[in-house]
Each structure stands twice: as structure tokens, then as C-alpha cells.
Amino acid sequence: MKIKYSLKTAIKGLRTNRSRSLLTILGIVIGITAIMMVMSLGKGAQDLILNQIQSIGSKTIAVVPGRHPTGISDSLSTFTDSIKNKDVEDLQKKNNVPHLTRIMPIVFGPVVATKGNQIHQTTVFGVNNFFAEIYNIYPEDGRLFTDEEVSSKSAVAIIGSKVRDELFEPGELVIGQKIRVKNQSLRIIGVLPNKGQFSFISFDDALILPYTTAQQYIFGIKYFNRLVIETDSEANIAATVSDIETTLRNNHNITDPEKDDFFVETQAQAIAMVSTITNALTLFLAAVAAISLVVGGVGIMNIMLVSVTERTREIGLRKAVGATNRSILTQFLLESVMLTSIGGVIGITLGTGLSFVISLVLSKFVGLNWAFTFPLTAVFLGLGVSGAVGLIFGIYPARQAARKSPMEALRYE
Amino acid sequence: MALIEIKKLGKIYDGGENETLALSDIDLKIEKGDFVAVIGPSGSGKSTLLHILGFLDHYTFGQYLFEGREVSEYKPDEVAKLRSQKFGFVFQAFNLLPRTSVLENVKMPLVYSDVPEKEWNNLARQAIEAVGLTHRLDHQPSQLSGGEKQRVAIARALINNPEVIFADEPTGNLDSKSGKAVMDIIWQLNTKQKKTVILITHETYTAEHARRIIHLLDGKMKNDQLVAHRRGEGDFHK
Numbered sequence: 001m002k003i004k005y006s007l008k009t010a011i012k013g014l015r016t017n018r019s020r021s022l023l024t025i026l027g028i029v030i031g032i033t034a035i036m037m038v039m040s041l042g043k044g045a046q047d048l049i050l051n052q053i054q055s056i057g058s059k060t061i062a063v064v065p066g067r068h069p070t071g072i073s074d075s076l077s078t079f080t081d082s083i084k085n086k087d088v089e090d091l092q093k094k095n096n097v098p099h100l101t102r103i104m105p106i107v108f109g110p111v112v113a114t115k116g117n118q119i120h121q122t123t124v125f126g127v128n129n130f131f132a133e134i135y136n137i138y139p140e141d142g143r144l145f146t147d148e149e150v151s152s153k154s155a156v157a158i159i160g161s162k163v164r165d166e167l168f169e170p171g172e173l174v175i176g177q178k179i180r181v182k183n184q185s186l187r188i189i190g191v192l193p194n195k196g197q198f199s200f201i202s203f204d205d206a207l208i209l210p211y212t213t214a215q216q217y218i219f220g221i222k223y224f225n226r227l228v229i230e231t232d233s234e235a236n237i238a239a240t241v242s243d244i245e246t247t248l249r250n251n252h253n254i255t256d257p258e259k260d261d262f263f264v265e266t267q268a269q270a271i272a273m274v275s276t277i278t279n280a281l282t283l284f285l286a287a288v289a290a291i292s293l294v295v296g297g298v299g300i301m302n303i304m305l306v307s308v309t310e311r312t313r314e315i316g317l318r319k320a321v322g323a324t325n326r327s328i329l330t331q332f333l334l335e336s337v338m339l340t341s342i343g344g345v346i347g348i349t350l351g352t353g354l355s356f357v358i359s360l361v362l363s364k365f366v367g368l369n370w371a372f373t374f375p376l377t378a379v380f381l382g383l384g385v386s387g388a389v390g391l392i393f394g395i396y397p398a399r400q401a402a403r404k405s406p407m408e409a410l411r412y413e
Numbered sequence: 414m415a416l417i418e419i420k421k422l423g424k425i426y427d428g429g430e431n432e433t434l435a436l437s438d439i440d441l442k443i444e445k446g447d448f449v450a451v452i453g454p455s456g457s458g459k460s461t462l463l464h465i466l467g468f469l470d471h472y473t474f475g476q477y478l479f480e481g482r483e484v485s486e487y488k489p490d491e492v493a494k495l496r497s498q499k500f501g502f503v504f505q506a507f508n509l510l511p512r513t514s515v516l517e518n519v520k521m522p523l524v525y526s527d528v529p530e531k532e533w534n535n536l537a538r539q540a541i542e543a544v545g546l547t548h549r550l551d552h553q554p555s556q557l558s559g560g561e562k563q564r565v566a567i568a569r570a571l572i573n574n575p576e577v578i579f580a581d582e583p584t585g586n587l588d589s590k591s592g593k594a595v596m597d598i599i600w601q602l603n604t605k606q607k608k609t610v611i612l613i614t615h616e617t618y619t620a621e622h623a624r625r626i627i628h629l630l631d632g633k634m635k636n637d638q639l640v641a642h643r644r645g646e647g648d649f650h651k
Contacts, residue, residue, distance in 0.1 A: 005524055016512060317508045320469060321522035321569070322497020324490050407470040410508065 010334040013307070014342075021339060024303045027296020028343030028389060029350065032382045034289035036351025037358075039378040042282030044359055044370050046275065051369065053270050056134055058234050061241060062265045063227040063248070081223040082252060082261035088227065090247050097229075097243040099236040104130035106226040107214050113163065113207060115179045120166040124181065124207045126214025134228060137203055142175045142190030150210040155217065157181075158190035158208040181207065184217045237266055293385065296343070297393035304336050304397035315401055316409025329402040336394025337387055344386025348379055414481045416577070416609060417443040417466060422475035424461055424632075435461045436632045439475070443611065445576070448603040450623035451613040457629040459613040460581060466611060467500055467579040468492050497525050501570030503599075505582035507562040509554040509569075515541060516550050519569045526573055540568040544598060560591025567598055578602060580612040584619050596622050600645060618644070 014021045065082040088105055091097050107126040112119060125131070129144045138144070139158055149156055157179070159167075168174055178185050192203050215221055231240045241264050248262055249255070308315070315328055352374070359372035422439040425432055436458045443449055451459045464470040465477065468484065477484040479495075487495070509518050519537040528536070541547055544564040554562055563583060570578060580599060584592035600622050602608045614620050621644045628636035 005530065012513075313508065314510060317510070318521070318525070319493070320467075320496065320502050322493050322495075322500075322525040322573070324493040324525070326490075327525060405470070407464045410469070410504065 006331065006334055007338075009331060010338045013331075013335045014339060020303065024299055025296070025339055025343030025346070027292060027299050028340050028386055029296075029347045031289055031291075031293035031296050032344050032347025032386055033351040033354070034292060035286050035385070036348055036375065036378055036382055037355050038282060038285040038289055039381075040352065040355035040373070040375045041358065042278060042285065043373055043375060044355075044362075046278040046282075047371055047373070048369060049274050049278065050271055053267060053274065055136070056267065057230070058267050059231045059237070060134065060267060061229045061231065061237065061244065062270075063229065063244060063262055064265060065223070065225070065262050080225075081221070083224045083227060083248075084222060087248055087251055088224070090251060091227075091229070091244060096247045097240060099231045099233070099240045099243070100229055101232050102130050102230045104128050104134065104228045105211050105224040106228065107211055107219060107221065108225055109219055111181050111207070111218065113167065113179050113181050115167040115177070118167045120163060122160075122163050122205050122207055123202075124209055124214055124218055126209050126211035126218070128211060130228070130230075131208065134230075135203065137192055137195055139190030140193040142188070144190065145210050150212055153212040153216055154210060155184060155186050155213060156189045156210065157186040158192060159188055160192050160202075160204045160206040160208075161194040162205040163207060164191050179207075182218055186213075237268070241266060290385075293389055297340075297389045300336055300340060300390065301393040301397060304332065304394055305400065307335075308332060308397050308401040311401075312404060312409045315404050316406045316411075319404075319406035320410065325402040328404075329398045332398035332401045333391065333394050336397070337390035340386045340390030340394075341383065344382050347386070348382045351382070352379075415442045415478075416445045416447075416480060417441070417611075418476075418478040418481075419466075420476040420478075422462075422465070422472050422477060424458075424465065424470070425473045434632055436465075436472075439634055441627070441634070441637075443609065445609055446603070446607045447625065448600075448610045448623040449612070449625050449627060450620035451611070451627045451629060452615065452617070452620045453629035453635075454615070456631070458632040459629050461632075462629065463579055463581055463611065463613050467502060467577075468496055493525070497522065497573060499576045501567075501573070501575040501578045503563070503566050503570050503578065503580040503583045505585040507554070507559075507566050507586070509562055509565060511554055514551050514553060515546065515557075515565050518554070518565055519572055522569060522572050528573075536572055537568075540572050541565070543571065544568045558591070559587045560594055563587060563591070563595050564598065567595065571602070575608070577609045577611065580610065582614055583612065584614065584616060592616075592619065596644075604645075 063083065065080050083105075088103060091100060091103055104127055108123060110121065111124045112121050114120075128150050129147070132138050132144055142158070144158070145154070145156060148154075159174070159179075164174055167179060168177075174188055174191055177188050179188065180186070186207070186209070190208075192206075192208070195203050209218065211224070215224075229240070229244065231237055244264055245257075245260070249257070249260065252261055254260060318328060318331075355375075356372050359370045362368045362370040419439055419441045422436060422441075423434070424436040426435050439462065451462060453459045461470065465472050468487075471485075484492075510521065516534070516537050519540055520533050523533045523536065538547070538550070541550060544567055546561060546564055546568070549557060549561060549565075554565070557565065563586075567583075578599065583595055583599065587595065596619055599610060599612070603610045610623070612619070612623060620626050621640055621642070623640060624643065625637065625639050627634060
């Protein structure tokens with residue numbers, strides 16, 4: 001049968017009962033809309049997280065104490081104190097890790113900060129000045145630590161904007177004031193601007209201390225929670241990871257890599273892990289949305305069967321004037337594919353539109369750095385899937401139509 | 414070689430418990446260009462016979478040779494092709510596609526033919542003109558009278574220039590004037606354009622347009638004789 005004519009006939013078949021056609025494809029529309037939204041928003045979420053990871057810079061490596069989790073029981077590691085001062089000193093030696101440019105040890109933990117009668121629960125981050133460059137956050141008031149202050153365990157602190165709002169009156173002078181944390185008095189030397197959430201650190205609700213101070217006077221520990229290391233170039237990351245591992249294993253007397261009491265994480269690995277997780281989640285949600293497509297498909301099949309029965313006479317007539325079984329099959333199959341494809345297009349439009357609106361809301365009102373990307377692959381997926389549904393669920397009614405004998409069909413009341 | 418030849422043809426309808434012997438023991442030869450009317454009361458099997466001859470139904474026993482070849486040996490696609498190229502059907506209930514224009518209705522058989530699409534509109538217009546309905550080109554069946562609908566059906570039956578016209582009670586749903594107009598057209602198709610016409614009817618007047626009348630009763634052939642006073646164009650029923 002000629003293509004253009006077949007398409008026209010199929011469209012005509014659908015227009016004959018417009019409201020019925022629309023209701024029939026409702027299931028498909030909902031399913032495709034849902035899939036489009038899941039994929040678009042999923043990608044937006046993934047991009048958001050990845051951007052934060054990448055904002056730290058692709059030349060940084062993290063060293064984390066504890067075994068790399070191979071299972072659930074492992075993640076509660078017993079080696080949390082494995083990284084100590086000697087490790088930091090040794091890592092800084094050029095002949096151990098030649099490509100290391102800077103290293104920042106981190107300790108952190110929840111504390112209660114008080115000023116006079118005000119109390120606020122917050123987090124202490126013990127770092128060195130390197131933190132400002134890594135996370136691109138500089139005090140809007142006051143200054144960073146001096147290296148002197150870091151080496152002499154000075155009782156100074158840089159506070160986040162939320163801490164300032166909680167403990168001080170608006171307009172009150174903050175720099176030079178003292179707050180108490182765990183019976184230790186700290187002098188405020190700087191205030192950070194309002195920045196929002198950054199990876200696992202929220203600078204708005206934090207106290208930034210020299211790590212030496214935090215270790216000795218706040219937490220009473222001699223180890224580190226994390227190390228952030230910067231290499232001189234991305235190309236040297238693999239080599240640096242290896243150097244770090246060798247140095248630490250040496251220090252910790254480890255001969256079998258299986259028994260490492262630390263693990264080294266590159267940004268690439270972090271990205272890969274996040275991507276794997278978000279991809280899996282997206283896929284799962286899309287699959288759930290696909291269930292409604294199955295339901296929609298059953299609806300299509302039902303309506304097509306009714307349509308075939310209603311048009312029994314027409315089928316008989318077409319056969320009488322020379323239609324082959326195949327052309328009848330094609331005619332009805334084309335109708336169901338058209339039906340679902342139209343549903344797909346509507347779903348794609350709706351889904352994309354809604355995702356756009358949501359991404360607008362998230363960026364403007366919730367303050368997330370949410371980018372809306374036009375999901376081209378999802379569009380093709382949506383079209384392909386909706387067409388396929390039409391084919392799969394339309395084949396049975398189409399075959400029923402093709403099988404009708406012309407004479408029985410013509411006799412049909 | 415006769416165009417159509419059937420020998421000891423029979424048809425049993427299997428209605429589940431009840432088996433109906435619709436036709437039995439039919440012997441018939443129809444030459445090209447003949448005009449045969451099959452007449453008989455309700456249930457005589459005339460519709461069944463027509464449908465079998467037109468490849469619209471299968472027979473249970475006997476032989477049907479079309480152009481010398483046994484019909485049961487044709488494959489379904491070949492049968493469809495034959496219907497497309499050689500047969501034109503006119504039905505009692507017109508069987509036009511609803512909500513479709515006259516032009517589109519008449520074009521329909523061309524879709525299943527080898528004729529290129531650009532010629533379709535022209536051929537359809539010619540056929541519609543031949544039955545005198547050019548002024549109804551864009552109308553839909555619901556806007557036409559019974560006689561006009563049947564003429565559209567005839568135009569459609571003619572579009573592929575078939576050799577054989579099968580007419581199943583073509584005047585059954587028409588008043589006598591429209592019926593006469595339709596029979597005039599059919600008569601012309603036979604005498605002027607040499608098409609073979611096989612027609613069934615229960616109206617003697619209609620049947621007398623044929624050259625030959627076959628009587629069926631209870632599925633058997635009772636009579637096969639030439640028409641003495643054949644009706645022709647312009648011969649109006651008193």
C-alpha cells in the first residue's frame with residue numbers, strides 16, 4: 001500500500017472518533033511524560049552533584065581513613081585513626097610524592113558554640129588556609145589564618161554566615177569577639193559569605209579553625225578525618241595516587257593492599273561513583289514509569305479490537321476490492337502506531353515543559369544551581385518507546401482484522 | 414475455454430450443531446461477455462453461489478475453474494490480486510465507506526492495485542462521470558439518495574476496469590425508478606463494454622435484463638434458460 005495514502009487513511013481512522021482516540025492515548029501520555037521528567041530531572045540532579053564535585057578541581061585527591069567499603073559491615077571501619085601527623089609530613093616530602101603541590105588535613109565534628117546566652121549547634125572544621133582556594137570561599141569580613149597561627153595552635157576561628165546570624169545581633173561587631181566551644185574560648189578573625197551547600201561541607205553553618213587547634217583543644221585527637229591533596233597536573237594523578245599509597249603503606253607497615261587502613265579517592269572515582277548511583281536511580285524510576293506504558297498499551301489494544309469489530313464491514317469491502325491480508329494488517333497497525341506516537345509527542349512536550357518549570361522553580365526559589373538541559377536522547381527514547389508500544393499492542397488487533405473472511409465481514413450487521 | 418466453469422459444486426455451512434447444505438450439485442458454465450441472472454427465493458443459495466464465484470467464500474466440494482485454473486489452488490494473495498484486477502462488486506447494501514467523499518470511495522480499489530497514485534484522481538473522476546454523478550464528487554454517502562449511492566458503488570466497481578461484474582441484489586434497496594437507472598447502466602456495461610455480468614435478484618423484472626436466467630431452489634439448480642423477451646435500455650416497467 002502506498003505510504004502517503006496509508007498515513008492519510010490512518011489519520012482519518014483516528015479522527016473519526018477524536019475524543020475516544022484522545023482518551024485511549026492518555027495512558028501513553030502519562031507514561032511518556034513521567035519518563036521524560038524522570039530523565040530530565042535525574043540528569044539535572046546528577047549534574048548538580050557532579051558540578052559540586054568538579055568545582056573542587058580535578059587535580060585534587062582525597063585520602064580517607066578506614067577500609068574502602070566492600071560491603072555493609074565494612075563501612076563501619078575500625079581504622080578511623082589511621083592517618084596521623086607523620087603521614088602528613090612524609091607525604092610532603094618530595095622524594096615520596098613528587099607531584100604533590102599542597103596538602104590539607106581535615107578534622108571535623110559536631111559542637112555546640114556559645115556566646116553569652118546564645119547557643120548554637122554547628123560543625124567545626126579544622127583545616128589550613130588551603131581550604132579557601134579549594135572551595136573558593138574567602139572571608140567577606142576579616143581574614144584567613146596566618147601560618148603562624150596554624151603552627152602555634154592559636155585559638156582563632158572563622159565563622160560561617162549562619163553561625164553569625166545565630167549568635168550575634170544584626171549589625172553587631174563580630175571580628176575580635178569571643179565564642180566558646182567545648183570550654184575553649186575562640187577569637188573570631190573572619191566571617192564567611194553566604195554560599196550554600198558544597199559537597200559534604202556547608203560553610204554557612206560552620207566554624208573554621210586551624211586544624212592544630214581543632215585537634216588539640218576541641219576534639220582531643222591526634223589523627224585526621226581526611227586529607228585533601230593537590231597535584232601539579234591531572235596527568236600525574238595516577239602516579240600520585242600510587243605514591244601516596246606506597247608512602248602510607250610504608251608508614252603503616254602494610255604489605256598486602258587488601259589490608260589498607262585507608263583509601264585514596266580521586267575526583268574521577270567520585271564522579272564515577274556518583275554517576276553510577278544516579279544513573280541506577282534514574283533507570284529505576286524510569287522503569288516504574290514504564291509500567292504505566294504497559295497499562296496504556298493494554299488500553300490501546302482494547303480500543304483497537306473494538307475498532308476492528310466496528311469496521312468489520314469496511315474490512316470485508318476492502319478485501320472484496322482486492323486488499324491482501326497484509327494491507328489490512330498494515331492499515332490497522334499503522335493506526336495504532338500513529339495513535340501511540342501522537343501520545344508520545346504530547347508526553348514529550350508535556351514532560352519537557354514540566355521539567356523546565358520545575359528547574360526554574362528549583363533555581364529561583366530553592367536556590368539550587370539547577371541547570372535545565374534539553375534531553376535529546378530522552379526525546380528519541382520517548383518517540384521510540386511510544387512507537388514500539390503501538391506496534392506491540394497493536395499487532396494482535398491488526399491480525400484479527402487481517403484474518404476476517406470477506407464474506408463473513410460483509411454479512412456483519 | 415469458458416471464463417467460469419463449476420462442476421458438482423457444493424457448500425456446507427458449519428453452524429456448530431447445525432450443518433446447512435447451502436448448495437449442492439451445481440454445474441454451470443459462463444462464457445466471457447455473458448449476462449447471467451440467478452433468481453430464487455430466500456434461502457435458495459443464490460447469495461452463496463455468487464460469493465463463491467467472486468472468490469469471497471470457499472466451497473466445500475466440487476470444482477471451480479476460473480480461466481481454466483482450479484480456484485482452490487490459488488494462494489490468498491493471488492486471489493486478492495484477481496479480485497483487484499478482474500472483479501467488480503456491487504452490493505445490495507451499497508457498502509460505501511461512511512464519512513468519506515464520493516471521490517475517495519471510488520478511488521479505494523486503486524489503493525490495492527498497481528496503478529500509480531498520480532492517476533487515481535483522474536480515473537475516479539472518469540468513472541464518476543460515467544455514472545452521471547460528477548456534481549456529487551465531494552459529497553458523503555449520508556448526503557446521497559439510494560440510487561445515487563448504488564451508482565457510486567458501480568463507479569467504484571468499474572474503477573479497475575474489471576472483466577466481471579458481480580451484483581448482489583443491486584436494486585433491492587431502491588425504488589423502481591432508481592432501480593431502472595441502475596439496471597440501465599449495468600445493461601450498458603454488458604452490451605457496450607462487453608463485461609461479463611453475474612447478478613442475483615428476486616425481482617423478475619431486474620432478472621429479465623440478463624441474457625440467461627438460472628433458477629435456484631433449496632441449494633439446487635432448477636432451471637437454466639435464455640430470456641425470451643430481454644429488457645434493454647429505456648425499456649420501462651409498466
